[in-house]
Amino acid sequence: MARTQGSHSDITGPRIRKAALNLFARHGYAAVSMRQIAKEVGVQAGALYNYTPDKQHLLFRLMREHMQELLSALGDLQQGQDAQEALRHFVGFHIRFHLQRPDEVFIAYMELRNLTPENFAEIEDLRRQYENALENILHTGQQAGQFAIPDTKIATLAVIAMLNGVMTWYRSGGRLSLDEVEQIYWNMVHKAVTA
Amino acid sequence: MARTQGSHSDITGPRIRKAALNLFARHGYAAVSMRQIAKEVGVQAGALYNYTPDKQHLLFRLMREHMQELLSALGDLQQGQDAQEALRHFVGFHIRFHLQRPDEVFIAYMELRNLTPENFAEIEDLRRQYENALENILHTGQQAGQFAIPDTKIATLAVIAMLNGVMTWYRSGGRLSLDEVEQIYWNMVHKAVTA
DNA sequence: ACAATATATGAACAATCGTTCAGATAGAAC
DNA sequence: GTTCTATCTGAACGATTGTTCATATATTGT
Numbered sequence: 362m363a364r365t366q367g368s369h370s371d372i373t374g375p376r377i378r379k380a381a382l383n384l385f386a387r388h389g390y391a392a393v394s395m396r397q398i399a400k401e402v403g404v405q406a407g408a409l410y411n412y413t414p415d416k417q418h419l420l421f422r423l424m425r426e427h428m429q430e431l432l433s434a435l436g437d438l439q440q441g442q443d444a445q446e447a448l449r450h451f452v453g454f455h456i457r458f459h460l461q462r463p464d465e466v467f468i469a470y471m472e473l474r475n476l477t478p479e480n481f482a483e484i485e486d487l488r489r490q491y492e493n494a495l496e497n498i499l500h501t502g503q504q505a506g507q508f509a510i511p512d513t514k515i516a517t518l519a520v521i522a523m524l525n526g527v528m529t530w531y532r533s534g535g536r537l538s539l540d541e542v543e544q545i546y547w548n549m550v551h552k553a554v555t556a
Numbered sequence: 557m558a559r560t561q562g563s564h565s566d567i568t569g570p571r572i573r574k575a576a577l578n579l580f581a582r583h584g585y586a587a588v589s590m591r592q593i594a595k596e597v598g599v600q601a602g603a604l605y606n607y608t609p610d611k612q613h614l615l616f617r618l619m620r621e622h623m624q625e626l627l628s629a630l631g632d633l634q635q636g637q638d639a640q641e642a643l644r645h646f647v648g649f650h651i652r653f654h655l656q657r658p659d660e661v662f663i664a665y666m667e668l669r670n671l672t673p674e675n676f677a678e679i680e681d682l683r684r685q686y687e688n689a690l691e692n693i694l695h696t697g698q699q700a701g702q703f704a705i706p707d708t709k710i711a712t713l714a715v716i717a718m719l720n721g722v723m724t725w726y727r728s729g730g731r732l733s734l735d736e737v738e739q740i741y742w743n744m745v746h747k748a749v750t751a
Numbered sequence: 752a753c754a755a756t757a758t759a760t761g762a763a764c765a766a767t768c769g770t771t772c773a774g775a776t777a778g779a780a781c
Numbered sequence: 782g783t784t785c786t787a788t789c790t791g792a793a794c795g796a797t798t799g800t801t802c803a804t805a806t807a808t809t810g811t
Contacts, residue, residue, distance in 0.1 A: 395769060408789050411788065516744065525717060554747075
């Protein structure tokens with residue numbers, strides 16, 4: 362008995378990626394088998410290969426789409442504002458965007474080493490584009506005398522690392538609202554870079 | 557042919573843990589096989605079980621020893637100083653200690669999900685002890701009016717996350733010396749928490 | 752020199768891995 | 782209603798997994 366429930370091409374594909382996303386985030390890429398993914402979707406393992414050439418591509422596609430959406434959303438945000446305003450928007454954007462996609466974020470930086478060298482290079486390039494957006498803000502503010510940053514490259518990485526820390530503890534419905542979290546982090550980031 | 561090179565109990569044990577440490581850090585716990593570890597040591601896979609009950613314990617022991625060394629070294633540091641001085645020492649300590657053990661650090665927070673629940677709880681407890689040491693410093697400074705921190709718990713996690721960012725980019729022999737790195741991060745941390 | 756012990760080998764176990772593919776069937780097109 | 786095609790099953794492939802164990806030997810203690 363095959364094809365038990367009709368024509369599913371447009372439904373099965375997204376469901377596979379969603380299941381892979383969940384399982385990769387929870388157990389790690391290497392620890393998840395194609396059969397586990399298939400079982401979550403309600404299909405046999407062989408059927409997955411109608412939608413992905415192999416397991417590696419499944420991971421790669423999830424990461425690439427996440428990074429592209431991140432850059433796209435950031436692009437919508439960017440305006441010609443003064444550096445401090447831009448930094449405040451960046452902090453809020455980063456926190457909100459990432460908290461909405463905990464699984465994607467987790468994978469995008471935990472599973473980098475499981476990418477083939479070519480795929481890794483592509484994801485790294487996207488990541489660097491994102492970092493550059495923040496560094497430009499910091500650099501602009503530094504030039505304008507608003508910021509006092511010893512090293513803009515390090516400050517960029519430090520700010521992102523600090524903001525990423527939110528993901529390790531924030532749970533919606535917890536002690537703090539999103540607005541409060543944003544406020545607290547902005548307070549620290551702002552003071553850290555200001556002259 | 558067995559026991560090809562004499563009595564090695566006191567040598568093989570550490571070599572197995574070192575090999576496991578390296579391989580786990582490079583490829584991830586789930587992606588490393590017992591045979592790979594054995595090969596690195598120059599021994600058959602079965603011999604590993606003279607030194608560990610199973611693969612899981614190998615990971616757990618590496619993580620526990622790392623966390624215990626971290627807490628022990630931190631304990632040596634702690635003195636009765638004022639909060640700002642204590643924070644400066646903590647920043648320097650954290651950066652230097654962690655940069656000296658990149659593999660252990662990497663494992664200690666990338667492989668948490670591969671621990672059994674009991675082992676996970678034990679490592680988490682050690683980690684919390686470390687965080688508490690920093691939070692105490694921040695709390696003391698807050699009480700003394702030296703710091704202006706909206707939320708000491710979040711500030712604790714934010715500072716640690718920020719400092720951990722060093723590990724993603726610092727390479728000894730690079731553009732910056734350890735002293736410079738320490739200086740840059742202290743500058744940012746100090747401003748971020750100060751009133 | 753001999754007995755005891757610690758430490759290794761190497762084969763074997765069942766289970767699971769990613770992937771392929773011939774065959775089956777449901778829905779779309781006519 | 783028939784043909785065509787996209788989609789899935791189910792079995793199979795060889796490779797690899799963590800772990801066990803009977804066996805062998807180098808070293809230690811006497």
